[in-house]
Amino acid sequence: MTPRQPLAALRAPRATRSNALHAGAWWLWALGLATAASRTTNPLLLALIIAVTAYVVAARRTDAPWARGYGAFLKIALAVLVIRLFFAVFLGSPIPGTTVLFTLPEVPLPDWAQGVRIGGRVTAEGLVFALRDGLKLATMLVCVGAANALASPARLLKSLPAALYEAGMAVVVAMTFAPHLIADVRRLRAARRLRGRDDKGIKAVLRIGLPVLEGALERSVALAASMDARGYGRTARVPPAVRRTTAALTLGGLLGVCAGTYGLLAAQGAAFGLPVLLLGLAAALGGLWLGGRRAVRSRYRPDRWGARAWLVSASGAAVGAAVVRAAARLPDALAPPPVPLTAPELPLWPAAAVLAGLLPAFVAPVPAPRTETDAGSVSRTGQTPPAKETTRA
């Protein structure tokens, strides 16, 4: 896993709290790869990007609950691909293909529905086009999944400005609730068996909806009580003038951003669009900064943005930039035309650039070995999501 390098100092260290990679770096890396994926429909290149994320995730993810999400994202990506193909088969494809694979019975539609087709010819060109298109979307999803598995959402929250902390906290709490909810569904579905009812199928899941929601509600009330009792939402006293200025700046700024964006996008008004947008942005940022004075929070050991974080984020940015550039230079290689049918070719230098995305697998700190947490009975409750003590509110 670690590169064989003569200089021991350059080898990736064992991850601890103090050298942990900044969560933002992982996200930048993943967004770089996702940008690359958005600029190509070449299946070989897309597959390469997926492989790169998979390798990095396998090499650097921890054993934490959020780190198990990569597999789920892979499944969602597969579903996206299947749905895209389904539409291409049943609703036809705009691609004027000539290689007819088979013909489905076509549903006759009235005149006003011209241009819509249900059933009919299915061409190989149409399928290939849909496959590539779906694969592009799927790859972008997988990139997001990789960031999710590698970076702790709570750590990312720590990098938010103080005024946004409470909103961000709500998001993180919601995210940690999802696994609990899934565990609840599993447990209650299993419990149906004890009542002599079937525990398989969609019906069984639907029947337990209400108890699951009740349980989730109880848990959120308990969590809210705990957070309140531990001082969440304590605010410093701020003079009323500052409070009003904050509100005015934030609201005015957001209005400015809206007006500016409209100006930029509308046919006329491009002249005032940009300045208004910038002004609005500045006002909103000022509001955020002022709003931060109300918060009394301090931060415990925030992640530092060190050399390794630079390397990781730069590798993602490099992949993104290279593929964007390649898309301009080699349009045929990166977005091969569906007609006529040809086997895709691997463009060499863009592929080499994508491989640069592997850098984190060598420079990011190595997480503690997983066997350590597997040993002994201590972790056993952790292995089974509805752990013994989890269920009671």
Next chain:
Amino acid sequence: MIRFDQVSVTYGDGAAPAVHGVDLTVPEGELVLVVGPSGVGKSTLLGTVSGLVPHFTGGTLHGRVTVDGRDTREHRPRELADVVGTVGQDPLAHFVTDTVEDELAYGMECLGLPPDTMRRRVEETLDLLGLADLRDRPVASLSGGQMQRVAIGSVLTTHPKVLVLDEPTSALDPAAAEEVLAVLQRLVHDLGTTVLMAEHRLERVVQYADRVLLLPAPGAAPVLGEPAEVMALSPVRPPVVALGRLAGWSPLPLSVRDARRRAAGLRERLDELEPPAGRDGPGSADGPGGGEPLAEVSSLSVRRGRVTALEKVDLTVRPGETIALMGRNGAGKSTLLNTLVGMYEPARGTVRLGGASGAVPHRTRPSGLLRRVGLVPQDPRDLLYADTVAAECAGADRDAGAEPGTCRALVSTLLPDVHDGTHPRDLSEGQRLALALAVVLTAAPPLLLLDEPTRGLDYAAKERLTGVLRALADDGHAVVLATHDVELAAELARRVVILADGEVVADGPSSEVVTSSPAFAPQTAKILAPRRWLTVGQVRTALEEAGVGA
């Protein structure tokens, strides 16, 4: 430190106040234990100290509670966070962040302490609670005792003057409970923290208390006093106190050590007597024995994920037997019960219900399984879906294909005073357990499994449960219960099976298994060792019979 001034709390729709006329002072640096039967308002009383009652729960607070000079009427819970630390029964509901270290720092972050102070206190707390090895672990992967220690640590870092704990050891196995209690004692001794704690399992905690606050009945005036004095009045009492009352010791002993020093005379009197066998005692391990086995488990291994949860387990259950499954959290007790109802597929070995021609649980349809085996899960709410007791019963009759009214009749026997229209979630912990038990019994399964049945039950509810289970065993049902409650096991079970790391490490008559291990020995056995007396009931019966004979 904490001053209650004519405090009473009334909740919105309640006619009578949940807590009434509390007027007392808790001095600094004391460990005060709040005791009383279920539903007398222990949790409400604790909630008033942290300000969660009434700011968070609603209700009306009359009178005044002051903590370190701050009036909870004017201070919201978050403004009391630097003085009061609150830990509930379920640590997972308490956790806000995802790793141990962040969890310890969370409260300090909210208070806005400077980073170097936070760092220092986190390190101190990690050492104080013995959590240093776990600092980077996700909280969800910890064991029950570790979680509870992290929850306590997470409120300690803000250096609160008062610590409020609601049933901190209920969910824990005996060893993990000792762990948590040792920490609490250290806090009281070394840091002078004032601790206010409610707990049903008095046998675990009463010896650590400086004072006991007794809430004898709903609405009745509370009594605060020395533990021995209050225990003499208390309707709830641990076996050591019950034995002390029986033997007429004064002052009452609170710990096994105190009791042993006084017990010389009692041991002598009991020397000529034999622990009664039969229903009150677990003396006759070979009692039931006869009949076709109801369940046969042979060299069973079960894997869950990458972990081997059970390894080569052998167990035979015969009609009329009552078996207690014991072992620490995560030893595989629940897995074994769940495998018996077919929730997990064995990796190796076989499970068979009802003799050689019997059914294999995971291949049997749920509707057929229902008549062979019933399981009351750890959280009885998992079994209850309907919104009234009546609807729940009707559903149970349908599921079991029983005569309409069967379940309701069972509910009436187990819970005489429950109305048809009550929502199952509004029942108390003990009532809910009884309802779930009735639902399971509707199909009349010969084999009944219970997973941690006594969590959150007070002594009275436990006694009722014991009576019900004994009657079932006398009817020829076999009962298998997984429990941490050594007193319950001693009271009920004739056979004890101890699991460790998924393997059976002991299996035999409870009088032998339980007395041989200090962790699993009930208090009576510890006091009267080396003789094998397990429960106060046994001693009482024996003494009465001897008295009649003499």
